[in-house]
Amino acid sequence: MNITIVGPGAIGSLWASYLHDAGHKISLWSRHKDDTLTIQRDSYPALSLANNDTQALKSADVILVTLKAPLVSSVLHQIKPHIDVDAIIILMHNGMGTAESVMTLMPENPLVLATTTHGAYRPSATQVLHTGQGQTLLGAVNDKALQCSFLAEVFHHALSDVAWHANIRQALWNKLAVNCAINPLTAIHQVRNGELARSEFRAQLDAIIDEVCHVMEAEEIAVDKAKLTVLIDQVIHSTSNNFSSMEQDIAHQRSSEIDFITGYLLQCASNHGIDVPTNQALYKAIKQIEQSW
Structure with missing residues (x-):
């Protein structure tokens, strides 16, 4: 799948690395101006991934948003013109309260909420450490997202353990x-x-x-x-x-x-x-x- 990760901090970088290794085409969207960003997970070889590529964003099947909660609405508002109405939006961050504004902003897109207990730490701008195994849960927010339960298998294949939760709230x-x-x-x-x-x-x-x-x-x-x-x-x-x-x-x-x-x-x-x-x-x-x- 074509997957764009918006906000590649510790958790975003961790998923970028694992999803890339699982065979998906990964691009990043970040505050950095560089055309490519480097991610090295633990002692594995470093990856060079496209950054802020509008064409990659337009062709994304999945937009994985791992921004901090206060930034979610403003950043998605900025990049909305480049996001296909069929792209699946996944919000994965601490806290609650962003889903309502995202549904208002992007009512046509399937919206999925995610929570993870995997531990990740970035000792530097290019390195991410997987500091603890955990579980990730995905679940639908709107009706269109009810058809997206297949994502649990996609993400589980990249970084287990992942399950679809019928009541993500x-x-x-x-x-x-x-x-x-x-x-x-x-x-x-x-x-x-x-x-x-x-x-x-x-x-x-x-x-x-x-x-x-x-x-x-x-x-x-x-x-x-x-x-x-x-x-x-x-x-x-x-x-x-x-x-x-x-x-x-x-x-x-x-x-x-x-x-x-x-x-x-x-x-x-x-x-x-x-x-x-x-x-x-x-x-x-x-x-x-x-x-x-």
């Missing part, structure tokens, strides 16, 4: 819960994920999870607090040496995805009249750090 809310628990705390305290296993964070994590569960129930998303707690603890342990994306954003004084993670939770809580003081305090703390720059 459920999977995304589970991922949102993990991000609400881990990202703001690691960013505020500037620590690796594993540090959250220390006893001093237990009460705060429990309060975050309790509030998230109340909102999920109001959103009619099936949730079991005990199982969600186990999931979050497992992620903390399995990614113990990793820095969260929000920690890295704050460390490098970049705008974070807080509005699409904790901010999305706060918006849903407000819609249902639910008080979420712990998450509200974390959101405020991140915003104050960002505004201090």
Whole structure:
């Protein structure tokens, strides 16, 4: 397939490499001006991929969007004239809240949401490290995307494990819960994920999870607090040496995805009249750090 990856950061570069090795024709779309970009995964030979090639974008069967959530709408608006109306759009990023604007912007295109637990890290502009095996879930947002379940096999062949999820909102809310628990705390305290296993964070994590569960129930998303707690603890342990994306954003004084993670939770809580003081305090703390720059 012809696949364009928009926003080749760590996760985008990881998928670019694996999809290329699986035999697909891969091009990139990025903020860089170069006609080609180099990606080297782990110790494998480096790839040279076309960048910002409008012809490749026009012929793309799949547009895999791995931008940070705040950039999704503006970048897709810029490149929309070059995207075929039959091209499948896949959004793969932390947080929630971009699908609505993308459906409005590109109502004719099949829209798929994706969530992945694979770990990726870019030590340099050209290298990406696959730091942890995980699972990727894909699911339809609009009616046209219901015909796109074949993508699970395509992506699974490149980088397993991939499955099609009939209720992708459920999977995304589970991922949102993990991000609400881990990202703001690691960013505020500037620590690796594993540090959250220390006893001093237990009460705060429990309060975050309790509030998230109340909102999920109001959103009619099936949730079991005990199982969600186990999931979050497992992620903390399995990614113990990793820095969260929000920690890295704050460390490098970049705008974070807080509005699409904790901010999305706060918006849903407000819609249902639910008080979420712990998450509200974390959101405020991140915003104050960002505004201090």
